Amino acid sequence: MLHRNAALTPRARLRLARLIVDEGWPVAQAARRYDVSWRTAKRWTDRYREQGADGMQDRSSRPHRSPARTPQPMVRKVVHLRCKQRLGPVQIGGRLDMPASTVHAVLVRCRLNRLRHIDRTTAEPVRRYEHPHPGAMLHVDVTKYGNIPDGGGWRYVGRFQGRRHRNATAVRTGNRGRNWAPKVGTAFVHTVIDDHSRVAYAEIRDDEKAATAIDVLRNAVAWFTARGVTIERVLSDNGSAYKSFAWRDACHELGITVKKTRPYRPQTNGKVERFHRTLNDGWALARFYNSEQARRKALPAFLHHYNHHRPHTATGGLPPITRLTNVPGQHN
Structure with missing residues (x-):
């Protein structure tokens, strides 16, 4: 997705690169035409020569390597403590000798930062589904x-008055349970x-x-x-x-x-x-x-x-x- 201040859209990048590669414009002149720097125009031109029109799309900014990233065995320990014992970042960090901020980052990456994301009983990730059209399920x-007995139930009139209402309703209907208890x-x-x-x-x-x-x-x-x-x-x-x-x-x-x-x-x-x-x-x-x-x-x-x-x-x-x-x- 383009950021709000992007100078070039994928379509404008393609037009810029075609002016330079296909029509022979100087890089500096095409850069002035689209109000970008020479370096930007040259970068899109080189990418157009290598990849064609498909190269005009945005690339992921994710790095190829993350040497300081939390090791996978430690991530598994964090996930285990979160799922099995419902511990928070501070408690997990204390047990594993890790900063709480690092634990929180791991939980966010694993989508476990909220306990509602895992099942209360099995600790498995909550799996949600929806059938594609009405009537499928x-x-x-x-x-x-x-x-409710005549006159209202105990939740609104209180237990004493609710008991009286139950008795009155049982007298009217004749509906009794074990030991002649009123039954509604x-x-x-x-x-x-x-x-x-x-x-x-x-x-x-x-x-x-x-x-x-x-x-x-x-x-x-x-x-x-x-x-x-x-x-x-x-x-x-x-x-x-x-x-x-x-x-x-x-x-x-x-x-x-x-x-x-x-x-x-x-x-x-x-x-x-x-x-x-x-x-x-x-x-x-x-x-x-x-x-x-x-x-x-x-x-x-x-x-x-x-x-x-x-x-x-x-x-x-x-x-x-x-x-x-x-x-x-x-x-x-």
Whole structure:
């Protein structure tokens, strides 16, 4: 990339060199024409004679040799201490008898200066990927929330009042658990995320059985199809619903390839896991709901805001729907 005060662009360099080599201009006269020094004009002329038009491009300023560079065995020790023990430059420098500035330079070069660049569990570099087009991969999962009793939950009204609300709701519904304890139930939110666009689809159900997961998948495929997206693969964890033969057969019927994450590795399905945090902060616990019905009624509005209006860092600060084309309501 040219610096801001560069006198010659690659095209101007080529014109300068051709004036001297092809048309026979004196070097000093061509240098005055392009307002550069004689030495600069001579350098580009010599490079044009040796390499032709390809030689007019900028070269890397990286040196061929770096005798004072940190030896590779020492670099490996720095990386080992950083990954295995999460030590900082000062602590690593103290152990290896190196300046902290040198350790920091090594970590920057190895892209380990931030701990978020490595996996917390395995200390391996974080590997990020994105499929090339919408529909190439769907991420599916289920997240659970306790139903909100009538009058509001304990997070907003306090534990004492929340307990009274639970009891009142149990009296109204007759839903009791073990030892006659009040029971308000659980909301199972089945979420579906498109890998490329981050467009989200979600439904609230009363369980996470295979039949329910299959029904949600069919609805999600129909929803994406209406927006011009053809689903090719689906990635899920190793939950019982997704390991069932019914799930496999349903995906085969829909023409979808089944993919599974590594056991005990939720990072493999990280996009939908991250969406669950957004769902938690933006909808489930975002404000006070006086009943479970009120919270469920707010989910479609949140999904519309997430898909159509909320900037997403993975899509260049634009809403996820912008990665789909000709979608009804896209520009509303």
